[in-house]
Amino acid sequence: MKTLLKNCKIVNHDKTIDGNILIDGETIADVNAPADTRADKVIDCEGKYAMPGLIDLHVHLRDPGLEYKEDIISGSKAAVAGGVTSICPMANTKPVNDNSTITKYMIDKGKELGICDIFPIGAMTKKMEGEELTEMGDMAGAGAIGFSDDGKPVCNAEVFRRAAEYASQFDSFVISHAEDKSLAGKGVINDSEVATITGLRGIPAESEEVMVARDILMSKLTGAHVHICHISTKGTLELVRWAKAQGLNVTCEVTPHHFTLNDRELLTYDTNYKMNPPLRTQEDVDAMIDGLVKGDIDCIVTDHAPHHIDEKNVEFDLAMFGITGLQTMLPLSLDLVKNGNISMNDLVRLTSYAPANLIKKGDRGEIAVGKLADIVIVDVDKEYTFDEELNTSKSTNSPFLGKTLKGAALYTIKNGNVVFEFTAK
Amino acid sequence: MSSKELMNSDEMARTLNRIVFQILENVKDAKEICLVGIRRGGAHLADRLGEIFKSEGYNNIQVGYLDITLYRDDLTTIAEYPLLQGTELDFDVRGRHIVLVDDVIYTGRTTRAAMDALIDLGRPKKISMAVLIDRGHRELPVQPDFIGKVIPTSNDEIIEVALKEQAGNNSVTIQKKI
Amino acid sequence: MSYKRKDLLGMIDLSKEEINYLLDTAQTFCEINERDVKKVPTLKGRTVINLFFEPSTRTRTSFEIAGKRLSADTVNFSASSSSTTKGETLIDTVQNMEAMSSDVFVVRHAYSGSVKFIAENTDVPVINAGDGLNEHPTQALLDLLTIRQNKGDIKGLEIAIVGDITHSRVARSDIWAMKKLGANVRLFGPPTMLPKHIAPFDCQICKTMEEAVEGADVVMMLRIQRERQGKLLLPSTREYARFFGLTNEKLNFAKKDAIVMHPGPINRGVELMTNIADCNRAVILPQVSNGVAVRMAALYLLGLSKKGGNNEDAS
Numbered sequence: 001m002k003t004l005l006k007n008c009k010i011v012n013h014d015k016t017i018d019g020n021i022l023i024d025g026e027t028i029a030d031v032n033a034p035a036d037t038r039a040d041k042v043i044d045c046e047g048k049y050a051m052p053g054l055i056d057l058h059v060h061l062r063d064p065g066l067e068y069k070e071d072i073i074s075g076s077k078a079a080v081a082g083g084v085t086s087i088c089p090m091a092n093t094k095p096v097n098d099n100s101t102i103t104k105y106m107i108d109k110g111k112e113l114g115i116c117d118i119f120p121i122g123a124m125t126k127k128m129e130g131e132e133l134t135e136m137g138d139m140a141g142a143g144a145i146g147f148s149d150d151g152k153p154v155c156n157a158e159v160f161r162r163a164a165e166y167a168s169q170f171d172s173f174v175i176s177h178a179e180d181k182s183l184a185g186k187g188v189i190n191d192s193e194v195a196t197i198t199g200l201r202g203i204p205a206e207s208e209e210v211m212v213a214r215d216i217l218m219s220k221l222t223g224a225h226v227h228i229c230h231i232s233t234k235g236t237l238e239l240v241r242w243a244k245a246q247g248l249n250v251t252c253e254v255t256p257h258h259f260t261l262n263d264r265e266l267l268t269y270d271t272n273y274k275m276n277p278p279l280r281t282q283e284d285v286d287a288m289i290d291g292l293v294k295g296d297i298d299c300i301v302t303d304h305a306p307h308h309i310d311e312k313n314v315e316f317d318l319a320m321f322g323i324t325g326l327q328t329m330l331p332l333s334l335d336l337v338k339n340g341n342i343s344m345n346d347l348v349r350l351t352s353y354a355p356a357n358l359i360k361k362g363d364r365g366e367i368a369v370g371k372l373a374d375i376v377i378v379d380v381d382k383e384y385t386f387d388e389e390l391n392t393s394k395s396t397n398s399p400f401l402g403k404t405l406k407g408a409a410l411y412t413i414k415n416g417n418v419v420f421e422f423t424a425k
Numbered sequence: 426m427s428s429k430e431l432m433n434s435d436e437m438a439r440t441l442n443r444i445v446f447q448i449l450e451n452v453k454d455a456k457e458i459c460l461v462g463i464r465r466g467g468a469h470l471a472d473r474l475g476e477i478f479k480s481e482g483y484n485n486i487q488v489g490y491l492d493i494t495l496y497r498d499d500l501t502t503i504a505e506y507p508l509l510q511g512t513e514l515d516f517d518v519r520g521r522h523i524v525l526v527d528d529v530i531y532t533g534r535t536t537r538a539a540m541d542a543l544i545d546l547g548r549p550k551k552i553s554m555a556v557l558i559d560r561g562h563r564e565l566p567v568q569p570d571f572i573g574k575v576i577p578t579s580n581d582e583i584i585e586v587a588l589k590e591q592a593g594n595n596s597v598t599i600q601k602k603i
Numbered sequence: 604m605s606y607k608r609k610d611l612l613g614m615i616d617l618s619k620e621e622i623n624y625l626l627d628t629a630q631t632f633c634e635i636n637e638r639d640v641k642k643v644p645t646l647k648g649r650t651v652i653n654l655f656f657e658p659s660t661r662t663r664t665s666f667e668i669a670g671k672r673l674s675a676d677t678v679n680f681s682a683s684s685s686s687t688t689k690g691e692t693l694i695d696t697v698q699n700m701e702a703m704s705s706d707v708f709v710v711r712h713a714y715s716g717s718v719k720f721i722a723e724n725t726d727v728p729v730i731n732a733g734d735g736l737n738e739h740p741t742q743a744l745l746d747l748l749t750i751r752q753n754k755g756d757i758k759g760l761e762i763a764i765v766g767d768i769t770h771s772r773v774a775r776s777d778i779w780a781m782k783k784l785g786a787n788v789r790l791f792g793p794p795t796m797l798p799k800h801i802a803p804f805d806c807q808i809c810k811t812m813e814e815a816v817e818g819a820d821v822v823m824m825l826r827i828q829r830e831r832q833g834k835l836l837l838p839s840t841r842e843y844a845r846f847f848g849l850t851n852e853k854l855n856f857a858k859k860d861a862i863v864m865h866p867g868p869i870n871r872g873v874e875l876m877t878n879i880a881d882c883n884r885a886v887i888l889p890q891v892s893n894g895v896a897v898r899m900a901a902l903y904l905l906g907l908s909k910k911g912g913n914n915e916d917a918s
Binding site for chain 3: 191195313
């Protein structure tokens with residue numbers, strides 16, 4: 001089957017061209033096809049942007065075990081509704097994804113629906129207990145693309161060191177959830193003036209930074225690739241910059257909420273702003289944007305963390321950490337373009353090209369001949385209310401629910417098939 | 426909206442004088458008497474009655490003030506709470522002859538509340554009631570003992586007693602409700 | 604002026620005028636508490652539920668007495684703050700209580716913001732009797748009432764608050780309210796017990812007890828709860844008493860007529876030496892008495908569902 005995407009502004013990480021994309025089967029056959037090329041299906045994109053499908057290195061799909069929050073099916077649907085065509089679910093499922101059977105289950109269940117590729121991240125340690133290494137080779141063979149105990153830090157430096165070393169044997173990498181739990185204590189929001197005002201216990205920025213520093217040094221010690229996940233503080237960024245300046249094999253990611261929202265939101269005690277790492281100060285938010293502008297932050301990820309309403313509509317201290325993000329990543333990231341912080345090409349690099357390289361999937365991340373036809377047609381001016389009808393996740397724990405967003409995926413194409421079309425008014 | 430004056434400052438003074446003499450006529454021993462004004466208007470009138478007693482040579486008439494807000498039976502229906510002024514009685518009411526003082530008697534509910542409030546403070550020997558204006562329309566079986574002036578009214582009229590302590594002048598006026 | 608809010612959640616939300624109105628109202632209730640018959644019929648037939656999700660005897664008793672003196676039926680409901688009891692959520696519990704036609708909830712909860720969370724989920728007026736580290740508004744009101752009775756206007760007073768500021772909802776409520784009424788507030792305590800980001804309090808931060816107490820009109824000592832505050836914040840109560848406790852010698856730095864306050868219960872010999880707790884400068888027991896008046900005022904202002912209608916003042 002052939003599909004022609006007519007009148008596109010084709011954006012790649014390095015350039016933007018006007019053209020017509022011809023898809024043949026699962027791959028891109030031409031990016032400069034004549035407008036009258038014959039195809040089974042023709043979509044007139046009316047000059048809208050065509051971007052490579054987004055690749056989200058950091059999601060929680062809650063499957064297996066916690067399907068009341070989300071599952072691989074609903075998570076896949078939420079992904080493609082947000083223009084995301086490849087997702088990497090973290091290992092903190094129930095049971096933990098610490099063996100190849102679960103890794104394979106995740107991939108296969110994703111394939112059954114077939115609208116979004118699932119690249120699981122295996123646990124670094126058995127049961128994510130931070131003690132014994134998992135069978136990384138086995139899991140990598142089954143399709144795991146990296147290893148992390150995300151949700152929990154690996155407290156023991158020796159364990160982290162050995163995990164990083166061992167992962168490198170399989171050409172893989174470890175992802176550090178950097179948090180010193182003893183310093184974070186019973187904290188539920190950022191330790192800042194907002195904590196003083198609200199009486200909510202604070203999590204100091206240093207509880208993140210002290211572990212980032214350690215894990216950077218573990219990369220220095222081992223030479224292994226260490227990826228710091230969801231960075232949130234100015235200090236962390238400075239540490240990553242230091243690491244990169246030393247030529248260390250360190251990369252990092254940031255979530256849209258950490259470059260969009262600051263901790264003043266917590267003055268209302270709204271649990272939909274409760275996440276870990278917590279929303280930080282505006283100074284930190286500005287630093288995150290600066291890190292994206294200067295190219296020190298490698299990619300944008302969602303940390304999509306669905307929770308049931310009964311886990312959020314409770315006392316602030318008892319509410320679960322985390323918010324959903326798959327459907328809001330694109331509009332929030334486009335805000336950076338609108339504000340003149342980054343270009344559309346930067347956006348593609350941060351959300352697709354760089355993540356593809358990090359997980360070593362050379363078949364995607366670009367709109368080019370021979371690459372997989374994972375394409376999202378984006379209307380950057382589309383304004384809409386992100387409401388329960390548009391929300392395709394099982395959960396509704398997003399502070400952006402009910403808010404007006406600008407920029408949406410009009411069509412999401414996965415392996416040549418239109419898997420999502422924006423139909424709301 | 427027109428308002429009509431029913432009593433001026435001089436008339437009010439004479440009326441209060443008369444009430445004092447009526448009270449004196451009716452009690453055997455003036456020493457037993459305590460004046461208790463119902464806040465706010467009644468409190469000022471109680472002070473004035475006290476002064477008149479004094480000018481007549483009765484120097485030891487004690488005066489107190491009662492805030493009956495907490496005893497009102499209509500608290501749930503009033504839109505805005507009046508600021509509580511508090512009850513101020515520096516004497517023991519037990520065994521005394523209390524003369525309650527108020528500016529206007531209307532439904533009688535305030536008087537009912539005042540009696541409850543008073544009795545919570547102790548058991549007086551007797552309670553009497555003195556008012557400047559009786560405008561009728563009682564909803565409870567309550568009758569004042571000493572009345573300055575009876576003014577027949579309809580329910581859509583408002584009686585306003587201005588006292589110099591609050592309003593700067595003394596007068597009683599009647600007007601239609603808007 | 605009047606108090607038009609549905610709830611009383613925290614001093615941080617209130618205007619200076621609202622605070623003064625609450626204090627003026629509370630002052631009138633002091634007289635009732637001195638009567639032989641300490642009861643007025645104001646809340647007859649109303650049901651006040653003390654929803655305590657954290658153990659308390661003093662505050663609960665004070666609210667219970669306040670309710671009873673207003674003739675309300677007061678009922679105590681105690682439960683745990685932790686959601687370990689699976690199934691029923693906090694809001695379920697509250698809605699159950701609401702379904703029993705309650706007229707006021709007095710709520711204490713171990714977590715900051717939880718009382719506001721409850722208030723947002725019920726039509727019943729809610730009085731915060733302490734939420735986590737956040738606020739304890741009736742305590743602040745009784746402190747202010749006590750200060751007013753002793754010192755007159757709060758404006759311009761030098762007030763020292765000493766102890767565990769970080770973990771004290773009393774300190775938080777007091778600071779917000781005192782600043783609004785124009786007092787100069789100084790804070791002193793071990794650095795382990797002062798918030799790192801202290802600027803929002805807009806208070807002078809002192810380095811020594813002497814500096815804190817010097818020229819003060821009011822010295823407020825906070826209770827040290829070692830069992831709750833963990834062993835990391837201070838090494839021993841003995842050392843606490845030495846550096847952060849109020850002794851006669853330290854109190855000499857204050858104004859001659861300074862008053863000493865404490866939210867109770869006192870740890871004698873820790874934050875407050877016995878001779879000070881019992882001296883005539885201590886107003887700790889008047890604070891307790893005023894607590895009942897303040898809570899009566901709060902129940903009175905919130906406890907009657909005001910169902911519209913501008914009823915004429917029926918004389």
